[in-house]
Amino acid sequence: MAEHEETKLVPLPATNFVPERDVDKQPILEARNLGIDFGGLTAVDSFNFAVSPTEIAGLIGPNGAGKTTVFNLLSKVYQPTRGTILLGGSDTMGMTTVQVNRAGVARTFQNIRLFNNLSVEDNIKLGLHNHIKYGMASGILRLPNYWKQEKEARERVGELLSIFGMEHMTQHRAGSLPYGAQRRLEIIRALATGPKVLLLDEPAAGMNPSETAELMENIVKVRDTFQIAIVLIEHDMNLVMGICEGICVLNFGKIIAKGTPSDIQNNPVVIEAYLGRKKEDADDA
Amino acid sequence: MVYGIAKMLNFAHGDVIMVGAYACFFVVTRYELPAVLGVLIAMAVCTLLGVFIERLAYKPLRSAPSLAVLITAIGISYFLQNAAQLLWTSNPKVFRSVVGDASLKLFGGRLSVSVSALVTVAVCIIIMIGLTWFTGKTKMGKAMRACSEDKGAAQLMGINVNATISMTFAIGSALAAIAGVLLCSAYPTLMPTTGSMPGIKAFTAAVFGGIGSIPGAMLGGILLGIIEIFGKAYISTQLSDAIVFVVLIVVLLVKPAGLLGKHVQEKV
Amino acid sequence: MRKLQKHTVNGIFTYALVIVAFVAVQWLIRSGNISSTLRGQLVPICAYVVMAVSLNLTVGVLGELSLGHASFMSVGAFSGVVACMSLSAAIPSDPLRLVVGMAIGAVCAGAAGFLIGIPVLRLNGDYLAIVTLAFGEIIKNLINCLTVGLDSRGLRFGFLKSADALNLGEGGKVIINGPMGISGIPKLSTFTAGFILILVTLFIVMNLVNSRAGRAIMALRDNRIAAESVGIPVTKYKLMAFVTSAALAGSAGTLYAMNFSTIVATKFNFNTSILILVYVVLGGLGNIWGSVIAAVVLTILPEMLRGFNDYRMLIYAIVLIIVMLTTNNARIKSIPAWVRSKLRKGGASNG
Numbered sequence: 030m031a032e033h034e035e036t037k038l039v040p041l042p043a044t045n046f047v048p049e050r051d052v053d054k055q056p057i058l059e060a061r062n063l064g065i066d067f068g069g070l071t072a073v074d075s076f077n078f079a080v081s082p083t084e085i086a087g088l089i090g091p092n093g094a095g096k097t098t099v100f101n102l103l104s105k106v107y108q109p110t111r112g113t114i115l116l117g118g119s120d121t122m123g124m125t126t127v128q129v130n131r132a133g134v135a136r137t138f139q140n141i142r143l144f145n146n147l148s149v150e151d152n153i154k155l156g157l158h159n160h161i162k163y164g165m166a167s168g169i170l171r172l173p174n175y176w177k178q179e180k181e182a183r184e185r186v187g188e189l190l191s192i193f194g195m196e197h198m199t200q201h202r203a204g205s206l207p208y209g210a211q212r213r214l215e216i217i218r219a220l221a222t223g224p225k226v227l228l229l230d231e232p233a234a235g236m237n238p239s240e241t242a243e244l245m246e247n248i249v250k251v252r253d254t255f256q257i258a259i260v261l262i263e264h265d266m267n268l269v270m271g272i273c274e275g276i277c278v279l280n281f282g283k284i285i286a287k288g289t290p291s292d293i294q295n296n297p298v299v300i301e302a303y304l305g306r307k308k309e310d311a312d313d314a
Numbered sequence: 315m316v317y318g319i320a321k322m323l324n325f326a327h328g329d330v331i332m333v334g335a336y337a338c339f340f341v342v343t344r345y346e347l348p349a350v351l352g353v354l355i356a357m358a359v360c361t362l363l364g365v366f367i368e369r370l371a372y373k374p375l376r377s378a379p380s381l382a383v384l385i386t387a388i389g390i391s392y393f394l395q396n397a398a399q400l401l402w403t404s405n406p407k408v409f410r411s412v413v414g415d416a417s418l419k420l421f422g423g424r425l426s427v428s429v430s431a432l433v434t435v436a437v438c439i440i441i442m443i444g445l446t447w448f449t450g451k452t453k454m455g456k457a458m459r460a461c462s463e464d465k466g467a468a469q470l471m472g473i474n475v476n477a478t479i480s481m482t483f484a485i486g487s488a489l490a491a492i493a494g495v496l497l498c499s500a501y502p503t504l505m506p507t508t509g510s511m512p513g514i515k516a517f518t519a520a521v522f523g524g525i526g527s528i529p530g531a532m533l534g535g536i537l538l539g540i541i542e543i544f545g546k547a548y549i550s551t552q553l554s555d556a557i558v559f560v561v562l563i564v565v566l567l568v569k570p571a572g573l574l575g576k577h578v579q580e581k582v
Numbered sequence: 583m584r585k586l587q588k589h590t591v592n593g594i595f596t597y598a599l600v601i602v603a604f605v606a607v608q609w610l611i612r613s614g615n616i617s618s619t620l621r622g623q624l625v626p627i628c629a630y631v632v633m634a635v636s637l638n639l640t641v642g643v644l645g646e647l648s649l650g651h652a653s654f655m656s657v658g659a660f661s662g663v664v665a666c667m668s669l670s671a672a673i674p675s676d677p678l679r680l681v682v683g684m685a686i687g688a689v690c691a692g693a694a695g696f697l698i699g700i701p702v703l704r705l706n707g708d709y710l711a712i713v714t715l716a717f718g719e720i721i722k723n724l725i726n727c728l729t730v731g732l733d734s735r736g737l738r739f740g741f742l743k744s745a746d747a748l749n750l751g752e753g754g755k756v757i758i759n760g761p762m763g764i765s766g767i768p769k770l771s772t773f774t775a776g777f778i779l780i781l782v783t784l785f786i787v788m789n790l791v792n793s794r795a796g797r798a799i800m801a802l803r804d805n806r807i808a809a810e811s812v813g814i815p816v817t818k819y820k821l822m823a824f825v826t827s828a829a830l831a832g833s834a835g836t837l838y839a840m841n842f843s844t845i846v847a848t849k850f851n852f853n854t855s856i857l858i859l860v861y862v863v864l865g866g867l868g869n870i871w872g873s874v875i876a877a878v879v880l881t882i883l884p885e886m887l888r889g890f891n892d893y894r895m896l897i898y899a900i901v902l903i904i905v906m907l908t909t910n911n912a913r914i915k916s917i918p919a920w921v922r923s924k925l926r927k928g929g930a931s932n933g
Binding site: 371374375381382384385386388389390392393395396397399400514517518521552553555556559560562563566567570571572 | 641647701702704705706708709712713715716717719720723724726727761852856859860863864867893895896898899900902903906907909
Binding site for chain 1: 789795796797801805809813814815816
């Protein structure tokens with residue numbers, strides 16, 4: 030401590046907008062000054078973000094802004110270079126994807142990652158993996174516990190599938206499902222792990238308007254039924270503005286705006302960086 | 315090299331080496347032709363063989379799972395070995411070194427290096443430089459690297475992927491012929507099964523150095539050879555292979571992509 | 583009752599297949615309608631079936647290419663035989679001694695699988711394949727250097743020494759004699775023992791695959807990142823599959839070795855590993871009964887081709903190539919799926 034360093038004052042990460050029902054509660058997921066470098070290239074920097082326990086939050090931004098990287102950090106697919114992630118108030122430093130999932134973070138992937146060769150039922154049972162409790166020996170010897178636990182799991186699979194009206198698909202091979210159903214299945218699988226926070230990476234990608242509308246209803250329904258927080262990355266502005274309570278806009282790895290949907294829609298920086306371009310995209314399409 | 319570009323384990327490679335050695339053997343020993351001609355003919359034979367194998371067996375499987383290709387390669391390896399056994403019997407043939415048995419005495423005879431060892435090293439260096447130049451500078455070479463990176467994209471860029479892979483096989487097989495000749499100059503017995511162990515070691519070398527990297531394969535090959543010789547000399551003859559493989563495992567654990575390989579992280 | 587699930591049907595079919603085959607062969611033996619060469623092949627066939635089914639667990643179910651499966655067979659063979667030969671006084675009953683030998687073979691091979699698995703399973707794809715190949719060669723080399731003897735004081739081990747250096751006491755005998763391997767093995771293996779081992783293997787593998795652990799293993803094969811994201815620990819399940827596979831290979835090794843009077847470590851080389859891999863791939867990855875059939879047919883095929891003399895291995899190679907080329911043709915490949923969909927429709931209307 031030879032040199033005196035000037036104390037730097039850093040603004041505390043503001044949760045800015047909390048749905049009224051969550052006002053007394055501590056955020057379930059909080060990122061403080063999060064950042065990651067890939068070989069000298071800073072992909073995400075100074076990312077401050079908080080989600081309250083039953084919030085539906087949106088993470089938007091142009092392509093390459095670093096949204097999926099944020100998800101990868103939150104789900105510990107990447108370990109952050111800087112900053113901390115708090116889950117329910119406790120630090121997740123050094124945790125692996127598996128541990129952070131058991132602690133309550135579940136996610137879906139932009140490019141769907143199902144267990145393609147397994148049935149829909151097995152995919153969801155894999156989501157339930159840590160809730161089905163019997164050992165390898167009971168599995169091989171088919172002890173009573175095996176039958177009991179498998180039966181419970183099957184019932185749970187049915188319940189979860191019914192949320193999205195997919196009960197009839199139980200025995201289909203996951204890889205053979207139509208695109209929209211695959212996306213829904215991935216959400217169900219993530220839900221099966223019993224998360225506190227659900228991260229959805231472009232849940233509506235490739236869906237037609239009516240499917241998207243149905244998805245919106247379902248996301249709200251999931252939040253209401255399970256009382257969990259949902260963070261979603263999405264390019265479909267109708268969906269984001271329709272169901273998200275708080276929105277965070279990312280560009281070049283940094284947050285450029287946070288606020289309610291109406292704040293964001295009227296924010297000139299956002300319009301310049303994102304919505305303006307999005308409009309052109311829409312015109313092209 | 316074939317491995318790096320076509321992304322497949324070519325188990326028949328060792329047997330192509332064997333065929334090359336036989337071809338050279340017959341040209342030189344039976345027909346009393348000069349050694350250089352023998353090597354050239356061996357190269358020609360192996361190139362034809364390589365392309366033929368590729369056309370017949372691998373091309374129809376280009377889009378099949380890599381395991382299917384692997385098994386087909388094993389089938390071809392069996393085929394070549396057994397065909398060789400029928401044609402040339404399993405009796406070992408004594409291979410007269412193409413480069414002669416003379417050795418150079420250096421430092422007043424304290425260090426003697428056989429000419430064939432020198433030629434081997436020289437040929438390897440020439441091949442390595444040639445290949446690096448070929449893949450780095452020529453159009454065909456660049457196409458090969460493109461195919462190795464991403465077949466689909468290469469095809470979209472107008473590269474004829476099939477022709478490129480065939481070409482890779484041709485070159486790989488021609489080099490296998492040289493390897494065969496050199497190998498038999500060093501260990502002068504030739505049998506239909508001569509190729510199998512070098513084939514495995516060739517892979518090990520390629521993996522050791524980093525898949526798809528030509529200097530890496532070269533470095534891997536040299537290091538592997540040195541380790542084997544020192545293992546034999548100082549530790550145990552019986553354990554020399556084990557030592558080589560232990561070193562390989564240790565290297566892969568420290569550097570999972572081999573010595574000179576690049577580690578590619580899966581995109582999420 | 584609910585409509586039977588697909589894997590249950592598959593399971594019943596596989597057991598039925600094996601039992602029918604066993605009964606048929608027994609009947610052939612009784613009536614003397616079986617050639618002596620084929621009869622001599624019965625136990626090896628059983629061992630290869632177990633090898634193929636267990637390798638299928640690694641390659642087909644876990645999805646990692648292993649080129650060193652024969653090394654586990656080797657570990658099982660040598661440890662099992664040593665156990666059987668040293669326990670000949672303690673356990674007089676031959677079948678019981680064989681069972682104990684197989685169990686010890688399985689435990690030793692499983693332990694080897696565990697030790698190898700920890701470093702190896704960190705690697706991916708072709709690198710993993712090469713390293714398993716390397717381990718196979720290492721194990722072969724190590725066993726080649728091993729001498730084991732038995733005397734009144736118990737088992738004596740030596741490494742890189744001649745058998746004389748073991749200093750065996752009165753009445754001691756050498757069991758493993760370095761590169762010469764083991765000779766004078768009592769022939770304990772019978773076709774019935776092999777048949778029972780196959781049933782046990784099928785029971786273990788099929789029940790494992792259709793349980794929580796098996797699902798997790800298949801999830802790793804299909805998508806490792808997604809498996810992690812739903813909280814499935816990668817290393818644990820990879821190791822589980824690998825060790826189970828190794829242990830089963832170990833008991834197959836004991837079975838195999840107890841059928842011959844001599845075995846040497848070089849028998850279980852790279853080519854044997856490849857041979858078994860061929861069974862697995864031809865039988866279909868992850869397809870258990872396919873492995874069984876492929877192992878049986880491909881062991882008998884070279885024998886049946888004996889009439890062609892020198893050409894038999896050539897024909898074998900050609901058959902192999904042709905089968906690979908045709909089975910990977912999209913049109914032919916779609917046939918099983920088509921048949922299955924027909925069957926399912928039939929089953930649905932019945933249920």
